[in-house]
Amino acid sequence: MTPRHLHETEDCRAVSAVLQRVGDKWTVLVVSRLGAGPMRFNELRAAVGGISQKMLTTTLRALERDGFVTRTVFPTIPPRVDYELTDLGRELLVPVQALGDWALKNIDRVEAARMRFDGA
Template structure:
Protein backbone atom coordinates (compact mmCIF):
# COMPACT_ATOMS: atom_id res chain seq x y z
CA UNK A 1 0.00 0.00 0.00
CA UNK A 2 1.21 3.50 -0.78
CA UNK A 3 1.67 5.70 2.27
CA UNK A 4 2.82 9.28 2.26
CA UNK A 5 2.15 12.49 0.48
CA UNK A 6 0.92 13.15 -3.03
CA UNK A 7 4.48 13.53 -4.35
CA UNK A 8 5.24 9.99 -3.15
CA UNK A 9 2.07 8.73 -4.81
CA UNK A 10 2.99 10.39 -8.11
CA UNK A 11 6.50 8.95 -8.00
CA UNK A 12 5.25 5.44 -7.26
CA UNK A 13 2.56 5.81 -9.91
CA UNK A 14 5.17 6.74 -12.52
CA UNK A 15 7.30 3.70 -11.72
CA UNK A 16 4.29 1.37 -11.73
CA UNK A 17 3.20 2.80 -15.09
CA UNK A 18 6.62 1.87 -16.51
CA UNK A 19 6.85 -1.63 -15.05
CA UNK A 20 3.17 -2.41 -15.62
CA UNK A 21 3.26 -1.68 -19.34
CA UNK A 22 2.66 -4.82 -21.41
CA UNK A 23 5.71 -4.28 -23.61
CA UNK A 24 7.94 -3.66 -20.60
CA UNK A 25 6.90 -6.95 -19.03
CA UNK A 26 7.68 -8.86 -22.24
CA UNK A 27 11.05 -7.13 -22.76
CA UNK A 28 12.10 -7.70 -19.15
CA UNK A 29 11.06 -11.37 -19.35
CA UNK A 30 13.10 -11.90 -22.51
CA UNK A 31 16.15 -10.01 -21.27
CA UNK A 32 15.98 -12.13 -18.13
CA UNK A 33 17.38 -14.92 -20.30
CA UNK A 34 20.45 -12.83 -21.16
CA UNK A 35 21.60 -9.99 -23.43
CA UNK A 36 19.79 -9.57 -26.74
CA UNK A 37 19.97 -7.46 -29.84
CA UNK A 38 17.13 -5.19 -30.94
CA UNK A 39 15.97 -7.31 -33.88
CA UNK A 40 16.17 -10.47 -31.79
CA UNK A 41 13.87 -8.89 -29.19
CA UNK A 42 11.49 -7.64 -31.86
CA UNK A 43 11.31 -11.05 -33.52
CA UNK A 44 10.68 -12.86 -30.23
CA UNK A 45 8.02 -10.42 -29.03
CA UNK A 46 6.04 -10.28 -32.27
CA UNK A 47 3.39 -7.64 -32.79
CA UNK A 48 5.52 -4.77 -31.51
CA UNK A 49 6.50 -1.98 -33.87
CA UNK A 50 10.07 -0.79 -34.19
CA UNK A 51 8.99 2.58 -32.79
CA UNK A 52 7.32 1.02 -29.74
CA UNK A 53 10.25 -1.29 -28.98
CA UNK A 54 12.64 1.65 -29.27
CA UNK A 55 10.50 3.73 -26.89
CA UNK A 56 10.18 0.83 -24.44
CA UNK A 57 13.92 0.15 -24.41
CA UNK A 58 14.73 3.86 -23.99
CA UNK A 59 12.32 4.13 -21.09
CA UNK A 60 13.78 1.05 -19.44
CA UNK A 61 17.29 2.39 -19.94
CA UNK A 62 16.32 5.81 -18.55
CA UNK A 63 14.78 4.21 -15.46
CA UNK A 64 17.84 2.06 -14.83
CA UNK A 65 16.41 -1.36 -15.71
CA UNK A 66 18.35 -1.94 -18.93
CA UNK A 67 21.81 -1.11 -20.26
CA UNK A 68 22.60 -0.55 -23.90
CA UNK A 69 26.06 -1.54 -25.11
CA UNK A 70 27.27 -0.45 -28.55
CA UNK A 71 30.14 -2.43 -30.08
CA UNK A 72 32.34 -0.62 -32.63
CA UNK A 73 31.82 -3.08 -35.47
CA UNK A 74 30.55 -2.49 -38.99
CA UNK A 75 27.62 -2.41 -38.86
CA UNK A 76 27.51 -1.41 -35.17
CA UNK A 77 26.25 -4.11 -32.84
CA UNK A 78 24.00 -3.07 -29.95
CA UNK A 79 23.13 -5.38 -27.07
CA UNK A 80 20.49 -4.77 -24.41
CA UNK A 81 20.83 -6.33 -20.97
CA UNK A 82 19.11 -6.11 -17.62
CA UNK A 83 20.86 -4.21 -14.85
CA UNK A 84 20.82 -5.43 -11.26
CA UNK A 85 17.67 -3.35 -10.79
CA UNK A 86 16.15 -4.97 -13.87
CA UNK A 87 16.98 -8.46 -12.59
CA UNK A 88 15.31 -7.57 -9.28
CA UNK A 89 12.22 -6.59 -11.29
CA UNK A 90 12.05 -10.15 -12.64
CA UNK A 91 10.82 -11.37 -9.23
CA UNK A 92 7.48 -9.49 -9.24
CA UNK A 93 7.15 -9.85 -13.03
CA UNK A 94 7.44 -13.64 -12.74
CA UNK A 95 5.02 -13.63 -9.79
CA UNK A 96 2.44 -11.67 -11.82
CA UNK A 97 2.89 -13.98 -14.79
CA UNK A 98 2.43 -17.03 -12.57
CA UNK A 99 -0.66 -15.47 -10.99
CA UNK A 100 -2.12 -14.73 -14.44
CA UNK A 101 -1.54 -18.30 -15.65
CA UNK A 102 -3.17 -19.77 -12.52
CA UNK A 103 -6.17 -17.43 -12.69
CA UNK A 104 -6.82 -17.08 -16.43
CA UNK A 105 -9.86 -19.37 -16.25
CA UNK A 106 -11.40 -17.31 -13.46
CA UNK A 107 -10.77 -14.04 -15.30
CA UNK A 108 -12.21 -15.40 -18.56
CA UNK A 109 -15.30 -16.68 -16.71
CA UNK A 110 -15.80 -13.28 -15.08
CA UNK A 111 -15.47 -11.56 -18.47
CA UNK A 112 -18.02 -13.93 -20.01
CA UNK A 113 -20.49 -13.28 -17.15
CA UNK A 114 -20.00 -9.53 -17.47
CA UNK A 115 -20.37 -9.56 -21.27
CA UNK A 116 -23.55 -11.68 -21.01
CA UNK A 117 -25.07 -9.29 -18.48
CA UNK A 118 -24.26 -6.31 -20.71
CA UNK A 119 -25.95 -7.91 -23.72
CA UNK A 120 -29.05 -8.72 -21.66
CA UNK A 121 -29.32 -5.16 -20.36
Protein backbone atom coordinates (compact mmCIF):
# COMPACT_ATOMS: atom_id res chain seq x y z
CA MET A 1 0.00 0.00 0.00
CA THR A 2 1.27 3.43 -0.89
CA PRO A 3 1.13 6.21 1.70
CA ARG A 4 -1.64 7.92 -0.34
CA HIS A 5 -3.88 4.84 -0.10
CA LEU A 6 -3.25 4.68 3.64
CA HIS A 7 -4.19 8.33 3.94
CA GLU A 8 -7.42 7.80 2.03
CA THR A 9 -8.32 4.82 4.22
CA GLU A 10 -7.69 6.88 7.35
CA ASP A 11 -9.84 9.68 5.92
CA CYS A 12 -12.65 7.22 5.23
CA ARG A 13 -12.49 5.89 8.78
CA ALA A 14 -12.50 9.39 10.23
CA VAL A 15 -15.45 10.49 8.11
CA SER A 16 -17.31 7.27 8.90
CA ALA A 17 -16.82 7.74 12.64
CA VAL A 18 -18.17 11.30 12.56
CA LEU A 19 -21.08 10.39 10.28
CA GLN A 20 -22.05 7.56 12.60
CA ARG A 21 -22.63 10.14 15.33
CA VAL A 22 -24.16 12.96 13.33
CA GLY A 23 -26.21 10.73 11.03
CA ASP A 24 -28.08 9.00 13.85
CA LYS A 25 -31.79 9.88 13.81
CA TRP A 26 -31.85 10.88 17.47
CA THR A 27 -28.78 13.07 17.05
CA VAL A 28 -30.42 14.88 14.15
CA LEU A 29 -33.61 15.48 16.15
CA VAL A 30 -31.80 16.56 19.34
CA VAL A 31 -29.49 18.94 17.47
CA SER A 32 -32.46 20.36 15.58
CA ARG A 33 -34.43 21.02 18.76
CA LEU A 34 -31.43 22.51 20.58
CA GLY A 35 -31.01 24.87 17.63
CA ALA A 36 -33.78 26.97 19.21
CA GLY A 37 -31.67 27.47 22.34
CA PRO A 38 -30.85 25.80 25.67
CA MET A 39 -33.33 23.25 26.96
CA ARG A 40 -33.82 21.18 30.08
CA PHE A 41 -33.85 17.40 29.77
CA ASN A 42 -37.64 16.98 30.05
CA GLU A 43 -38.30 19.89 27.69
CA LEU A 44 -35.99 18.30 25.16
CA ARG A 45 -37.56 14.88 25.62
CA ALA A 46 -41.03 16.31 24.98
CA ALA A 47 -39.78 18.30 21.98
CA VAL A 48 -38.13 15.27 20.36
CA GLY A 49 -41.11 12.97 20.94
CA GLY A 50 -40.86 9.20 20.88
CA ILE A 51 -37.42 9.08 22.46
CA SER A 52 -36.96 7.13 25.67
CA GLN A 53 -35.26 8.64 28.70
CA LYS A 54 -32.39 6.18 28.30
CA MET A 55 -31.91 6.95 24.59
CA LEU A 56 -31.99 10.70 25.19
CA THR A 57 -29.43 10.34 27.98
CA THR A 58 -27.20 8.21 25.74
CA THR A 59 -27.54 10.63 22.83
CA LEU A 60 -26.81 13.69 24.97
CA ARG A 61 -23.75 12.07 26.52
CA ALA A 62 -22.39 11.15 23.09
CA LEU A 63 -23.03 14.66 21.78
CA GLU A 64 -21.33 16.13 24.85
CA ARG A 65 -18.36 13.77 24.44
CA ASP A 66 -17.97 14.75 20.79
CA GLY A 67 -18.14 18.47 21.58
CA PHE A 68 -21.53 19.28 20.06
CA VAL A 69 -23.43 19.92 23.32
CA THR A 70 -22.65 21.39 26.71
CA ARG A 71 -24.35 20.36 29.92
CA THR A 72 -24.69 23.05 32.59
CA VAL A 73 -25.79 22.18 36.13
CA PHE A 74 -27.30 25.00 38.18
CA PRO A 75 -27.05 24.66 41.99
CA THR A 76 -30.75 24.87 42.72
CA ILE A 77 -32.98 22.45 44.58
CA PRO A 78 -33.69 20.30 42.71
CA PRO A 79 -30.65 20.83 40.48
CA ARG A 80 -31.43 22.36 37.11
CA VAL A 81 -29.56 21.00 34.09
CA ASP A 82 -29.55 22.75 30.73
CA TYR A 83 -28.27 21.38 27.44
CA GLU A 84 -27.05 23.73 24.74
CA LEU A 85 -25.29 23.49 21.40
CA THR A 86 -21.63 24.48 21.37
CA ASP A 87 -20.15 26.44 18.47
CA LEU A 88 -19.38 23.09 16.83
CA GLY A 89 -22.97 21.98 17.42
CA ARG A 90 -24.30 25.18 15.85
CA GLU A 91 -22.09 24.52 12.82
CA LEU A 92 -23.57 21.02 12.62
CA LEU A 93 -27.06 22.52 12.75
CA VAL A 94 -26.55 24.05 9.28
CA PRO A 95 -26.22 20.76 7.34
CA VAL A 96 -28.72 19.02 9.64
CA GLN A 97 -31.35 21.65 8.86
CA ALA A 98 -30.49 21.54 5.16
CA LEU A 99 -30.85 17.75 5.12
CA GLY A 100 -34.17 17.97 6.97
CA ASP A 101 -35.44 20.57 4.50
CA TRP A 102 -34.28 18.40 1.60
CA ALA A 103 -36.03 15.34 3.09
CA LEU A 104 -39.32 17.20 3.47
CA LYS A 105 -39.07 18.61 -0.04
CA ASN A 106 -38.33 15.20 -1.59
CA ILE A 107 -40.27 12.67 0.52
CA ASP A 108 -42.92 12.23 -2.19
CA ARG A 109 -40.24 11.43 -4.77
CA VAL A 110 -38.54 8.96 -2.43
CA GLU A 111 -41.83 7.22 -1.62
CA ALA A 112 -42.72 7.04 -5.32
CA ALA A 113 -39.34 5.47 -6.09
CA ARG A 114 -39.85 2.94 -3.30
CA MET A 115 -43.28 2.01 -4.66
CA ARG A 116 -41.85 1.56 -8.17
CA PHE A 117 -39.02 -0.58 -6.83
CA ASP A 118 -41.25 -2.70 -4.60
CA GLY A 119 -43.71 -3.21 -7.46
CA ALA A 120 -41.04 -4.40 -9.86
